[in-house]
Amino acid sequence: MLFILGSLFCSCSKDDNFQSAADSHTVLLDSSFIISKEMYLWNTGIKDNKDFNPSHFKTPLELLIEFRKYSPKNDQGLPIDNWSFAIEKETWNNLLQGSSNDFGCSFRFKDSQDLRISAVQQNSFAHKNGLYRGLQVLSINDIKATIANIDLISKEFNTNTKLSIVYFDKETQVNKTLIISKEPYVLEPVMANNYFDVNNKKVGYLNISTFINSLNNKLPVIFDDFKANAVEVLIIDLRYNGGGLTSVMENLANMLIPSGAVGKTMYTTKHNTDYAMFDSTTFFSASDQRLDLKTIYFIVSHNTASSSEMLINAIKPYTNTILIGEETQGKLVGMYTVPFHNYILAPVSFKTYNAKDESLEKNGFIPNYYKEDDVANDFDQNEGCISAALYHYKNNVFPTSKSKLRIEAKQEIVLIHNTLPFAIKDKTF
Known part of the structure; x- marks a missing residue:
């Protein structure tokens, strides 16, 4: 069990210069599979290494997403595990320290024609430039802020580092325009x-x-x-x-x-x-x-x-x-974090009562x-x-x-990415 992790770390500490890129990829994915399967809460249905073929995945994250399929099903017949993940060490360390780089705000529709800012991080560009929860957004990059356009709006947020937002200012009772930017800041919990x-x-x-x-x-x-x-x-x-x-x-x-x-x-x-x-x-x-x-x-x-x-x-x-x-x-349910190569592996490993x-x-x-x-x-x-x-x-x-009840199941555009959507036990194997 845990001794496998130690042997894996030792075996992977040799000079990687003698390995081809393909070999290194195979070692990374095969070893990630062994570690994750051993710890995974619902591991009984996961195939052996040979049949699972870990090396055909591009990254450990794709591998852990595949693991999710082996969790119990909900009433809709879908796997309940939406959380097992792998992440690069640098990104993980930034998460723990609260370091973020995004627009610093999230949005939610009050109704189908009324988009509001739902949360603003106080250290972010959005907060420093006067945006606040409850503010009504009229358009984003000239796209009218209606729920019919939610996919277009979400795409703008995901593909741009600057956005033009037109909003209604309650104090002056006039529409205003602000260019918001993705900038680094420290998350305030x-x-x-x-x-x-x-x-x-x-x-x-x-x-x-x-x-x-x-x-x-x-x-x-x-x-x-x-x-x-x-x-x-x-x-x-x-x-x-x-x-x-x-x-x-x-x-x-x-x-x-x-x-x-x-x-x-x-x-x-x-x-x-x-x-x-x-x-x-x-x-x-x-x-x-x-x-x-x-x-x-x-x-x-x-x-x-x-x-x-x-x-x-x-x-x-x-x-x-x-x-x-x-x-x-x-x-x-929750995870332990396992550092491996330049990744953190975090399969769902325990359930709490x-x-x-x-x-x-x-x-x-x-x-x-x-x-x-x-x-x-x-x-x-x-x-x-x-x-x-x-x-x-x-x-x-x-x-x-x-x-x-909600007018639509999908009403939110969540743009504050630096939160931890899981329970992480501080013990690291």
């Missing part, structure tokens, strides 16, 4: 944090876009402030959080639990039969920033996945958790109150999901009106 006053009590609000290492430095400051302001209820917004490092998620989880949960099971991991000896249990630990909350509101969407879902699942047995938004992705042995597979978490992402408003008390949480806290019931 906290999109927003503030307070809302309800019945003379403070409700804390924390919006986290990803679980990367820099979040660990910010959480103690934020939670010390929550404690100083006697926050009794917290709204945690994970609607744009696709996951990240489990160690960072665990740090947050330890700040959210009641005192009685300290020392109890946070989550367990289960591997394939060959790796069963690595099954483990992670326990809640004491934290100086722990708030001892009785109720936590989670705002979620289909983008909420992996470490974000692990957080919700781990908290559920101990705290009253109320979900508002849309069904989550349903990804309570909470203290009640609950997990997800074919479906995500269903919200207690369905509400679409209200992209017409910023992250304030007027935004639909936040407003619903505040209303429920005040009245102990939800508003009677709910969002209609």
Whole structure:
């Protein structure tokens, strides 16, 4: 098992100058296959090396995408694994450090004729030039911003480093044009944090876009402030959080639990039969920033996945958790990262369960109150999901009106690429 990795690294450390390009390619793909198959959670149906023929794939990424076909099927008959991946080491290291190079904003249609900016990274070109969540976009590179043109608009974003955006400025009530550019910036994992006053009590609000290492430095400051302001209820917004490092998620989880949960099971991991000896249990630990909350509101969407879902699942047995938004992705599985040549291999390797042995597979978490992402408003008390949480806290019931179902399944143009859409255990083999 793991000793295979060591022997592979040793065998591949010889002078590659004596290998042809074809030989090197074969070694890379064959070895990637052996490593990934050994670790893959659903490896029982994968053929042997000879029959699988790894070397006919162009890259380890293509190889890992092929692995996905061997995962269990959902209700539509499609493989549930959308996540096993391989990535070049340099790109991976940039992800962990929050280094990004994109437009710094994402878009979502409010309705078929109304495109809004849904998220803006505060260190990006978009933010520095005055773009903000809720702003209405009228056209992009002279393409009218309607849902009928979503494929054309997406192509413009994917093929250009500069874009001409025409938008409606609410303050001046006139249309404006801005040329936005792809530029390097450092991702800010906290999109927003503030307070809302309800019945003379403070409700804390924390919006986290990803679980990367820099979040660990910010959480103690934020939670010390929550404690100083006697926050009794917290709204945690994970609607744009696709996951990240489990160690960072665990740090947050330890700040959210009641005192009685300290020392109890946070989550367990289960591997394939060959790796069963690595099954483990992670326990809640004491934290100086722990708030001892009785109720936590989670705002979620289909983008909420992996470490974000692990957080919700781990908290559920101990705290009253109320979900508002849309069904989550349903990804309570994760990976270890294996460095090999100039790649990082990350096949899905384990599944996670909470203290009640609950997990997800074919479906995500269903919200207690369905509400679409209200992209017409910023992250304030007027935004639909936040407003619903505040209303429920005040009245102990939800508003009677709910969002209609999406007009289209594909409404979003996600352009902030530097988030981690998976649960990564920090242990590296």
